[in-house]
Amino acid sequence: MRYLAPSVCLLGLxxxxxxxxxxSLKSGVVDVSYADIWRALTSSGHDSHVxxxxxxxxxxxxxxxxLALSVGVILALSxxxxxxxxRNPLADPSLIGVSSGASVGASVAIVLTGxxxxxxxxLGLSLVMTGAFLGGLSATAIVYRLATSEFGTSVTTMLLAxxxxxxxxxxxxxxxxYFASDSLLRQMSVWQMGNLSTANWYRLIPVxxxxxxxxxxxxxxxxxxxxxxxxxxxxxxxxxxVQRVKQQLIxxxxxxxxxxxxVSGLIGFVGLVVPHFVRLLIGPDHRWLLPASALGGGLLxxxxxxxxxxxxxxxxxxxxxxxxxxxxxxxxVLLIQQRRSV
Amino acid sequence: xxxxxxxxxFASGQLFGEVPDKIEVVDDSGRNVRLQAPAxxxxxxxxxxxxxxxxxxxxxxIVGADEYSNxxxxxxxxxxxxxxxxxxxxxxLSLQPDLVVAWQSGNGARIIRRLRELGLxxxxxxxxxxxxxxxxxxxxxxxxxxxxxxxxxxxxxAERVSVLRNQYQQRTPVRLFxxxxxxxxxxxxxxxxxxxxVALCGGRNIFHDAAPxxxxxxxxxxxxxxxxxxxxxxxxxxxxxxxxxxxxWEDISAVANNHLYLIPPDLMQRESPRLLEGAEYLxxxxxxxxxxxKSQ
Numbered sequence: 001m002r003y004l005a006p007s008v009c010l011l012g013l014x015x016x017x018x019x020x021x022x023x024s025l026k027s028g029v030v031d032v033s034y035a036d037i038w039r040a041l042t043s044s045g046h047d048s049h050v051x052x053x054x055x056x057x058x059x060x061x062x063x064x065x066x067l068a069l070s071v072g073v074i075l076a077l078s079x080x081x082x083x084x085x086x087r088n089p090l091a092d093p094s095l096i097g098v099s100s101g102a103s104v105g106a107s108v109a110i111v112l113t114g115x116x117x118x119x120x121x122x123l124g125l126s127l128v129m130t131g132a133f134l135g136g137l138s139a140t141a142i143v144y145r146l147a148t149s150e151f152g153t154s155v156t157t158m159l160l161a162x163x164x165x166x167x168x169x170x171x172x173x174x175x176x177x178y179f180a181s182d183s184l185l186r187q188m189s190v191w192q193m194g195n196l197s198t199a200n201w202y203r204l205i206p207v208x209x210x211x212x213x214x215x216x217x218x219x220x221x222x223x224x225x226x227x228x229x230x231x232x233x234x235x236x237x238x239x240x241x242v243q244r245v246k247q248q249l250i251x252x253x254x255x256x257x258x259x260x261x262x263v264s265g266l267i268g269f270v271g272l273v274v275p276h277f278v279r280l281l282i283g284p285d286h287r288w289l290l291p292a293s294a295l296g297g298g299l300l301x302x303x304x305x306x307x308x309x310x311x312x313x314x315x316x317x318x319x320x321x322x323x324x325x326x327x328x329x330x331x332x333v334l335l336i337q338q339r340r341s342v
Numbered sequence: 343x344x345x346x347x348x349x350x351x352f353a354s355g356q357l358f359g360e361v362p363d364k365i366e367v368v369d370d371s372g373r374n375v376r377l378q379a380p381a382x383x384x385x386x387x388x389x390x391x392x393x394x395x396x397x398x399x400x401x402x403x404i405v406g407a408d409e410y411s412n413x414x415x416x417x418x419x420x421x422x423x424x425x426x427x428x429x430x431x432x433x434x435l436s437l438q439p440d441l442v443v444a445w446q447s448g449n450g451a452r453i454i455r456r457l458r459e460l461g462l463x464x465x466x467x468x469x470x471x472x473x474x475x476x477x478x479x480x481x482x483x484x485x486x487x488x489x490x491x492x493x494x495x496x497x498x499x500a501e502r503v504s505v506l507r508n509q510y511q512q513r514t515p516v517r518l519f520x521x522x523x524x525x526x527x528x529x530x531x532x533x534x535x536x537x538x539x540v541a542l543c544g545g546r547n548i549f550h551d552a553a554p555x556x557x558x559x560x561x562x563x564x565x566x567x568x569x570x571x572x573x574x575x576x577x578x579x580x581x582x583x584x585x586x587x588x589x590x591w592e593d594i595s596a597v598a599n600n601h602l603y604l605i606p607p608d609l610m611q612r613e614s615p616r617l618l619e620g621a622e623y624l625x626x627x628x629x630x631x632x633x634x635x636k637s638q
Contacts, residue, residue, distance in 0.1 A: 315557030
C-alpha cells in the first residue's frame with residue numbers, strides 16, 4: 001500500500017478536527033445554529049436569549065468538547081509513544097498497566113477519603129487526580145523495574161509484567177468494590193464507566209495543561225523513537241541516550257494518562273487503534289506519526305462524544321462504547337485493504 | 343435400578359400432586375409460589391423487602407438478610423447472606439428458610455435462578471408503580487399466614503395514596519427534574535416508581551420519555567426542558583453545596599425561583615413503606631412551586 005504524503009494527512013486531519021469541533025459545538029438537545037454560536041462569541045449584550053446561548057455554548061458545550069479533544073490527544077499520543085518505545089504494535093497505556101494502575105489509584109483515593117469524587121470543588125478532584133497519577137506511575141515503575149536489567153529493558157518481560165499488573169489492579173479494584181459501602185460503590189462504578197459529561201472549566205485546566213506539555217515535549221523524542229525502531233543497541237550506537245529517553249517518556253506518559261483517567265474515567269481503544277490507523281496511512285516515521293496520532297485521537301473522541309450526547313437524546317450513552325463503535329470498523333477496513341495490497 | 347429411579351420420580355410426583363397446596367400466590371415475575379404452610383423462616387435479599395416484612399409485623403421471622411438492610415434498627419443484627427455482587431448460597435441453605443424474597447432488578451436473575459435450582463421457594467418482587475404496593479402487601483401477607491392484618495395495611499396504604507391523589511393530582515402541572523446522581527447527572531424515566539410518585543403529586547417528569555430506566559443526562563438537556571422544581575435524593579449535609587452548584591444555571595426556572603429541594607434517598611429510592619413519606623414531601627415541594635408556574 002502506498003502511503004499518503006504526511007503533510008496532506010496532517011492537513012486533512014486538522015481540517016477534520018476543526019469541522020468536528022464546530023459540529024460538536026452546534027449539536028445538542030438545544031437547537032443552536034452557527035449564526036447563534038457566532039453571536040454568542042461576539043455579542044456582549046444583556047439580551048436574555050443571548051445569555052442563554054452563551055451559557056449553553058460556553059459553559060456546557062465548549063468545556064466538554066475541549067475535554068474530549070484533550071483526552072483524545074493524550075490517549076492517542078501516549079499510545080503512539082509507547083508503541084514506538086516498546087517496538088510493539090500492541091503496546092498501549094492499558095497494556096503495560098498505566099491505565100489500570102491509575103484506576104486503582106483513583107479507587108483507593110475514593111475509598112480512603114470516603115468519597116472524594118462527591119466532595120466539593122477542587123479538593124476532591126485533586127485527591128482523585130493525585131491517586132490516579134501515583135497509581136499509574138507506580139504501576140509503570142514496577143513494570144519497568146521488573147523488565148530492566150544491566151543489559152537494558154526487555155520488551156517481552158515488560159509486556160508480560162504489564163499484563164500481571166493489570167490483573168492485580170483488576171483484582172484490587174474488584175476487592176475495593178466488594179467491600180465498599182453502598183454509596184462508595186456507586187461512586188466507583190459510575191466513575192469507572194468513563195464519561196465526559198461533568199466537564200467544566202475548572203476540571204479542564206489540568207487536562208489541557210498536561211496535554212499541552214505532552215504535545216510540546218513529544219517532538220523532541222521523535223528522532224530517538226525512530227532510532228529505537230532499529231533496535232536498542234543500534235539506537236545507542238547512533239548516539240541516543242536510550243535509558244534516559246525511556247525514563248523520561250515513561251514519566252510523561254504516566255503523568256498524562258493519570259490526569260486524563262482521573263477526569264474522564266477509563267476510555268479504552270483510542271490509544272491502541274489511532275496510532276495504528278495513522279501508521280497505516282503515512283508510515284512509521286515518528287516525526288509525522290506523533291502529531292498525526294494526536295490529531296486523530298482528538299478527532300475520534302470529539303466525534304464519539306458528539307454521538308454520545310445526541311444519539312439517544314435526551315439520555316447520554318457511555319463514551320467508551322462509542323469510541324469502539326466509531327473507531328473499530330474503520331480499523332478493520334484498513335486492515336483488509338492492507339492485506340489486499342501486500 | 344433405572345426402573346426404581348423412574349418409580350421414585352413418579353411416586354414423588356404423585357405425593358406432591360395429592361397434597362393440596364395451602365398457600366399459592368403469583369410473584370412479580372409471573373411465577374406461582376406455593377407453600378405448604380405459612381413461612382416461618384424468611385430470607386430477605388434486599389433492604390426494601392426487609393422493611394416491608396417488618397412493616398407487616400413479621401420482622402422476627404427474617405433469618406437472613408442482605409448487607410444493606412438497616413431499617414428498622416433491629417434489622418441490623420440479622421445474619422448477612424448477600425450483597426450487591428453475590429449471595430452465599432451455603433449460608434442461605436444452612437439457615438433452612440421456608441421462603442426467600444428477592445428483588446428482581448436488585449438481585450438479578452442469576453442469583454434468583456440458582457436459589458430456585460436449590461429447591462427454595464423464591465418470591466420475586468419488582469415494583470414499578472404505587473398501585474402495585476397494596477397487592478404486594480396482600481401477597482406477602484398470604485405467604486406468612488397473616489392475610490387479614492396485611493390486608494388492613496394494604497387498605498391503609500391505598501387510602502393514604504388516594505388522599506394525596508385527590509389533593510394534588512389535578513392541580514396545575516409542574517415540570518420536575520428528579521436528580522438521583524450528581525456526577526454524572528442521572529435521573530429516572532417514566533417507567534420508574536419515582537416517576538409514578540411525581541405523577542401522583544401532579545408533577546411532570548421532564549425525562550419521562552428517555553429510553554433507559556435510569557438515564558444519564560447532560561446539564562444542557564435539563565436547561566432545555568426548563569424544570570420548575572429540581573428535587574435530589576440526598577441528605578441535609580450537602581444541601582447548601584448542592585444548591586450552589588445549580589445556581590450557575592440561572593436560566594432554569596427552578597433555579598431562578600429557588601425551588602431546589604432534597605429528599606432523603608431512603609424515602610424515595612427504596613420502594614419501601616416509607617415511600618409514602620417521600621411522596622408527602624414531594625407533593626409539598628411541587629405545591630410550593632405552583633405559584634411560580636405560568637398557567638398554560
